[in-house]
Amino acid sequence: MFEKILIANRGEIACRVARTCRRLSIRAAAIYSEADNGALHTTLCDEAWRLGAAPARESYLRGERILEIARASGAEAIHPGYGFLAENADFAQACADAGLVFIGPPAAAIAAMGSKSAAKRLMGEAGVPLVPGYHGEAQDPDTLAQAARETGYPVLIKPTAGGGGKGMHRVDEADAFADALAAAKREAAASFGDDRMLIEKYLLEPRHIEIQVFADRHGGVVHLFERDCSVQRRYQKVLEEAPAPGVSESLRREMGQAAVQAAQAIGYVGAGTVEFIVEPGGAFYFMEMNTRLQVEHPVTEQVTGLDLVEWQLRVAAGEHLPLVQADLALRGHAFEARVYAEEPRNAFLPAPGRLRHLRTPPAGPHVRIDTGVRAGDTISVHYDPLIAKLIVWDLNRAGALRRLRHALAQFQVTGASTNLEFLQRLAGHPAFAAGELDTGFIVRFRNDLLPPLRRASDRVLALACLAVLLRNDETARRQAAASSDPYSPWHRTDGWVLNDDNHHTLHFHDDHGDIAITAHYRPDHYLLDLPGGTLRARGTLEGGADIRTELDGMQITATVVQRDTELTVLCEGFSHRLLLHDPLTVGMEDEIREGSLKAPMPGTVVQLLVAPGDKVTEGQPLLVLEAMKMEYTIKATTDGIIELIGFKEGDQVQEGAELLAIASK
Numbered sequence: 001m002f003e004k005i006l007i008a009n010r011g012e013i014a015c016r017v018a019r020t021c022r023r024l025s026i027r028a029a030a031i032y033s034e035a036d037n038g039a040l041h042t043t044l045c046d047e048a049w050r051l052g053a054a055p056a057r058e059s060y061l062r063g064e065r066i067l068e069i070a071r072a073s074g075a076e077a078i079h080p081g082y083g084f085l086a087e088n089a090d091f092a093q094a095c096a097d098a099g100l101v102f103i104g105p106p107a108a109a110i111a112a113m114g115s116k117s118a119a120k121r122l123m124g125e126a127g128v129p130l131v132p133g134y135h136g137e138a139q140d141p142d143t144l145a146q147a148a149r150e151t152g153y154p155v156l157i158k159p160t161a162g163g164g165g166k167g168m169h170r171v172d173e174a175d176a177f178a179d180a181l182a183a184a185k186r187e188a189a190a191s192f193g194d195d196r197m198l199i200e201k202y203l204l205e206p207r208h209i210e211i212q213v214f215a216d217r218h219g220g221v222v223h224l225f226e227r228d229c230s231v232q233r234r235y236q237k238v239l240e241e242a243p244a245p246g247v248s249e250s251l252r253r254e255m256g257q258a259a260v261q262a263a264q265a266i267g268y269v270g271a272g273t274v275e276f277i278v279e280p281g282g283a284f285y286f287m288e289m290n291t292r293l294q295v296e297h298p299v300t301e302q303v304t305g306l307d308l309v310e311w312q313l314r315v316a317a318g319e320h321l322p323l324v325q326a327d328l329a330l331r332g333h334a335f336e337a338r339v340y341a342e343e344p345r346n347a348f349l350p351a352p353g354r355l356r357h358l359r360t361p362p363a364g365p366h367v368r369i370d371t372g373v374r375a376g377d378t379i380s381v382h383y384d385p386l387i388a389k390l391i392v393w394d395l396n397r398a399g400a401l402r403r404l405r406h407a408l409a410q411f412q413v414t415g416a417s418t419n420l421e422f423l424q425r426l427a428g429h430p431a432f433a434a435g436e437l438d439t440g441f442i443v444r445f446r447n448d449l450l451p452p453l454r455r456a457s458d459r460v461l462a463l464a465c466l467a468v469l470l471r472n473d474e475t476a477r478r479q480a481a482a483s484s485d486p487y488s489p490w491h492r493t494d495g496w497v498l499n500d501d502n503h504h505t506l507h508f509h510d511d512h513g514d515i516a517i518t519a520h521y522r523p524d525h526y527l528l529d530l531p532g533g534t535l536r537a538r539g540t541l542e543g544g545a546d547i548r549t550e551l552d553g554m555q556i557t558a559t560v561v562q563r564d565t566e567l568t569v570l571c572e573g574f575s576h577r578l579l580l581h582d583p584l585t586v587g588m589e590d591e592i593r594e595g596s597l598k599a600p601m602p603g604t605v606v607q608l609l610v611a612p613g614d615k616v617t618e619g620q621p622l623l624v625l626e627a628m629k630m631e632y633t634i635k636a637t638t639d640g641i642i643e644l645i646g647f648k649e650g651d652q653v654q655e656g657a658e659l660l661a662i663a664s665k
Ligand code: ADP
Pocket: 131, 156, 158, 162, 163, 164, 165, 166, 168, 200, 201, 202, 203, 204, 206, 208, 232, 235, 236, 275, 277, 287, 288, 439
C-alpha cells in the first residue's frame, strides 16, 4: 500500500478520498486554487499545495503543475477524484511516464471509453446492445442532419466527449436541428474542447440504470450491482438509489454480466461504471462507461458495506480485489440526494453564493453527509455548485425514503438558493414512493414539485416576529446593562416608548407584497395580529439562530437567520425569506429601470445576437451568457430598440450587471 498520495481534486470528493486515507494511515497532499485557499479539503489532508488562479484551466486542469507538486511532495500515486483530469488519458499516461501511479484505469482504457462514439463502436463489436443512431467520424452538419432524419425524430444530439449532460440537446423536428446542433457544438467546445457529436434515437420514458464494476490487475472483475439514476434535470442526476426499484434478479444478473464483459473487453482496471438506458419493457442499451469513481458511489457503499475508495487504493497498489463475485451481496436500500446551490424555479440554474448559515442533519448509521464546505464558505462560480450529498440507508426502500425526508427537513442553508425544497417534494411524492421512475419524472410532475410560491404562513410570520422582538429585547437589555441609567425608559422594549397601548407594528415584505403585523405586549407573551387571526406567542433565544417557541400552546424550535434586514425562517424543512422594512423607505428597492436586462448570475458573454439600434420584439434572444459551463439566453423583456450593450463577447460579468438596455417604442 502507498505511504502517501496526492489528491488532484477539490470539494466533497477530495474530502471523501482524504477520509479513507486517514482511516488507512496513508498520508495525503491536497492541491488548491486561489478560490479554495483554506477550503475544507485542504484541512483534511496532511499538506496543501497552491496551484494557481481560480478558473479550472489555471488550476485543477494543470496536469504538468500537478505532476510537479506530486513529485515535490513525495507522493507515490495520484487520485484524480471525478471531473477535472479524472478521465484524461494523456494525464493518466503522463503520471505513468513520471513514475507515479494513477489511481484509475490504464490510459488506454480511458481513451477507449473517452469518446462516446468510439466506445459505442467497441461495445457494438463486443455484442453489447446500443441505442439506434449515428456514431460515425464525419461531422459536417449535412451528414448529421441526414443521420437524424434516418434515425427518426425525436433525436438526441450528444457531444462524443460529453459528460454531466452538458451540450446535449433533444430535437423533435428537422427544422430545429441546425440551431440545436450549433448550440450543442458551442457548449461542447467550451466544456470539453471538442465539438464532435453523435446522434441517438431519443427514447421515451426510459430509466437510467448503471452498474458499478471493479477490476484488478490480475484479471479479477466483479460488479457491485446497480444504481438507479433516473431522476434527472437537464440530463443531470439529482437523486440516486441502490438497488433500482423493480429490477428482477435475472435483469440484475444480465446487466451485471454485460457490464463485466464491457470492462473485460477493454482490459479495465479500477472502479468504473457502465451506464445503461433501460426501456419500460426491460430492454437495456449501453450508453457509456465512466472510467472513474461516480458522484453517486456512496449508495453502492451503503448497500454493500464497502469503501470503494479503499478498493481503488488497493487495486492501484497492485493488490487483488478484496472480494469475489460470490462474496458480494446487497443489504438494504440507500438514497443519495444532491443538495445544490441552484434555482429550481429558474431552469435549475446554478446560484452561487456565500453559505451564511449551513446546518446538516446529524450523521449516524442511517445518515451520511459528504460535503466539501462549511458555514461561511462560498459556492464559487468557477466550479460545480454542489453543497453536499445527503446519503441515507435503511433495511428497505420505504424506511430509507422516510429517513431521506426527515434528514432533508433538518438540512438548513441560507446565503444561496438551493434545491432543498424541491428535493423534499420529490422525496415526498407518491409516484416516487411507488418507484414509478423514468428520466421524465421531474418534467412530468413539475407542477407538484415546483408549485407556485405561497404567501408566508401565519406560523412563518409569527416566527419572524418573535425573532425580531426577542432579539430587540436582548439588544435593549444588553444596552441597558452597559448604560449609566439602566432604568431609563429609553431602554424598554415592551412598546411603552412607542405608544401607550403597548403595541408595535412590524412591516415585512416578500415576493407577494407587504405584510404588517401588530404585536401586543403582554406580561409573559405577545399577541400577534396575523392574517389568519390573533396568535399567542412567546419564546426564548437558544443561541445562534435558534428560537424555542410556543405558539398558541404548541412548542417547537425553529431557526430564524437574520442578516441586516433579511430574515430567513427555517421551519419543518422549508425556508421562507422576508425583508423587514422601514415603511419610510418603501418603493426604493423596486427602482429597476424598465426594460433593463441584468445578468442572473456571474458568467461570460459568449454571444451577442443584437447590435445597438436594433429593433427587437419581446422574447427575442439577445445575448448568450455562459456560467458554470451552461448556456443561458437573455431574451427581450419588451418590444423596443436596443439602446445600450454593456459588454462584448468574451467579457466576464458579475451577477446583477446590466447587460443590455432596451428603449421602449
Ligand atoms: P453524460 O455523459 O453527459 O452524462 P449520458 O450519455 O450519460 O450523458 O446521458 C445522460 C442522460 O441523458 C441519461 O441518463 C438519460 O437520462 C439521457 N439520455 C441519454 N441518452 C438518451 C437517449 N438516447 N434517449 C433518451 N434519453 C437519453
